[in-house]
Amino acid sequence: MNLKRARHWIRIVIALGLVGVAVGIGLVLSRNWLGRLALETVIQRRTGWETSVGAVTLGLGDGSLRIQELRIRNPANFGGGLFLDLPELYLAYDAQAAATNALRFREVRLNLAELQVVVDARGRTNVAELQSALGALDSTSTNARVGSVQFAGIDTLILTVGRVVFRDLRPGGGTRIFSAGLKHETLRQVTRWIDLFPIAMKLFFSAKVSDSTELPPAQPPVRGDR
Numbered sequence: 001m002n003l004k005r006a007r008h009w010i011r012i013v014i015a016l017g018l019v020g021v022a023v024g025i026g027l028v029l030s031r032n033w034l035g036r037l038a039l040e041t042v043i044q045r046r047t048g049w050e051t052s053v054g055a056v057t058l059g060l061g062d063g064s065l066r067i068q069e070l071r072i073r074n075p076a077n078f079g080g081g082l083f084l085d086l087p088e089l090y091l092a093y094d095a096q097a098a099a100t101n102a103l104r105f106r107e108v109r110l111n112l113a114e115l116q117v118v119v120d121a122r123g124r125t126n127v128a129e130l131q132s133a134l135g136a137l138d139s140t141s142t143n144a145r146v147g148s149v150q151f152a153g154i155d156t157l158i159l160t161v162g163r164v165v166f167r168d169l170r171p172g173g174g175t176r177i178f179s180a181g182l183k184h185e186t187l188r189q190v191t192r193w194i195d196l197f198p199i200a201m202k203l204f205f206s207a208k209v210s211d212s213t214e215l216p217p218a219q220p221p222v223r224g225d226r
Helices: 003-029 039-047 095-099 126-135 140-147 193-206
Strands: 055-059 064-073 082-093 102-119 150-168 175-190 208-212
Touching (some): 039 064, 095 102, 102 126
Parallel strands (some): 102 150
Antiparallel strands (some): 064 082, 082 102, 175 208
């Protein structure tokens, strides 16, 4: 087994989890809910990255949040083009637990059509820059609340992943494409990052890998049956 490649996939899955949890924390725990629902403005203001959102649906009765058709484009220093194509992110959270600063999700559905991880000319990745930008909250009150949150787990996690593209813009770098083809992969009782290991292993063994000097056109989004 190529352990280096396995660790690579684990880092990807963890990065996706971090982005999803960052969005979830910001939307669930913010005092200004209506402002947070303007997701395009929030992300663009904090990152400067072009962002579009198809719809945001907040279920006040059942404690759920659904984001549809979220697309983020890379800035110029990362070559422009697509960074993230997310047809759906669904979060069903425990409102009572959130009131006590415990973040527990009854269900999370993450449908990722495409993610492009880019290394710029200075060796910095776009994923790291985005995580840093999302972490730089401009509200001290929100910072205090997020900093005291305890992650209490995910009862059911459902993942659909189309492909992950790695681009290295440094001299001699190229493009590597991992076609995952993962659809409705389900995990129960996720409480630690290590619980994502089965997903990482499935990607490790089943993903189709290809190298290219040029990036092929984006694939149609992976749609779920739900």
